[in-house]
Amino acid sequence: MPIECVKLTKKYHGATSKSLDNVNVSIPTKGIFSLIGRNGAGKTTLTRILGTQLMPSSGHASINGLDVVDDAKELREIIAVIPQDGKPVPWVTPAQMIMTYLMWRGYGIRDARSRALSVIKDVGIYKEKDKHIENLSGGTRRKVLVGCVLASEAEIVFMDEPTTGLDLISRTSFWETLGRLKKDRFFLLTTHYLEEAESLADGIGILDNGKLLVSGSMDQIRRRIRYKYMVTLGKDAKVPDVKGKTVRTSNSTKIMTSEKEAKKIASEMIRRHAEFSMSPISLNEIFYSFVKEDIDLENGESHEEK
């Protein structure tokens, strides 16, 4: 059964606007679902409501048929959460931190210890298992929290920006770990790294100003947008007369257009012996397209649409 949100709304006390505004979505609880959005878009609020840490103002949300408000006790048996800015306690070792978390979940001390030592190998921090967390790097600390939830029996795991602040190698390793484990569990995570979400998530949701603008697989989302292809030309290339959205940056010109028009541009570029590249539109462009955020203008770049 999926995660279901019906008219889910959250307005914090004293806030002038809603952090979540009538969100309706159905997310299959299989694989990895990634929520993307600008800062303040409502990602953390949605994750915290689904993680039973925050009450919604109105509307309903359920996971596998269990309501996040009325059935929170039952729901907490099957979920686990890594909060935004969550950190393991610095005065203990990774093994002690994971063991403590498992005991909070109700594991006996022996079972917790053996599970902790086992997961420490899985997340690649075995060498650091007996070091105080205060002496570990940010990436390793993050892995300790990931180890906590992965060592548990939770089928549904919410992670709020788990890779923020990690270097590229740690991020890649983190996603590889999730990729391995997604067969047995469902991960809902929020991220600012769109390229990672695109290549590794099975489903994506774009939130902006508390509204869910779109949700589904990359293919489903691509079908929803007007321009499905991106052609990148050299900075000084003469732009052919085609239908689409043209964005000029300091070192290239990008044209978002239909497949047919993209092929037309490609033919023209080949005829001119000019450099170009063509690809299906990426999540970056889709994201910009949906949130209507004119990043180019913000960067002092221009764009035009025909």
Next chain:
Amino acid sequence: MRRNKLSQIWASVLLTAIYWMRNYPISIVASFLSPLAIVLIISFVSKGALVGVAVEGALITTFVLNGIMEMTDISHLKNDFKIQDMVVASPTSAFSYIFGMSLSSLATSIPSIIFILILWSVFVHTTIVSALTVFAVVALLMVLSISIGFFLATRTSDISQSYQFTSILGLLFTTISPIYYPISLIPMPYRYLAYLSPITYGAEIIQSATGYLSISSMNLAVDWLVLIVLTAITLFFAIKDLRWREA
């Protein structure tokens, strides 16, 4: 899966007391240095006459300070590390978490309590009745201070605030209240100021039970009543305002 309730409670004790003391043994020494220092000062100044009261004061200080300081642990886990969020979204109940954190406060005090009890056996004359009285008062003071700690922890948004509250309350409770000496040594009208602190009532009962203070039965009854009522009220508000799941 069958959940082990004792494990859920013990987890908090492990994290904030056992591992803390095991990984940083110096914290054990630090925990009883402060009350011990005052015991020495009072003993020297009174030429040994008040050493028994001072030891009683050290016991009260240990329970009260560790109870209030639990606020910093809760605040750390809630605001700095966000570990409380992970616990909220787990099968642990608010009660198990709070009970575990309270026991953690007691566990942190154990080395200090053992040391003070050794001094107690040497310097304080105790009967079974007075021992039971002291136990009851200390238990009430601990519940009171932990409740105050929880109550304030739910209202702090960062650890700096918690440290400030802990310092102020710790100082007020252990200086305004006559816990290291009898209240009769405080000149009037300053004596009334002492009654603003709930710890004063507990100290009076203990000092009376061990023969260091002579007060009327009526006063003793009032002390018990005030201590029990204040503890009940503080506990009620601590539980009522506990923000387990944010609104």
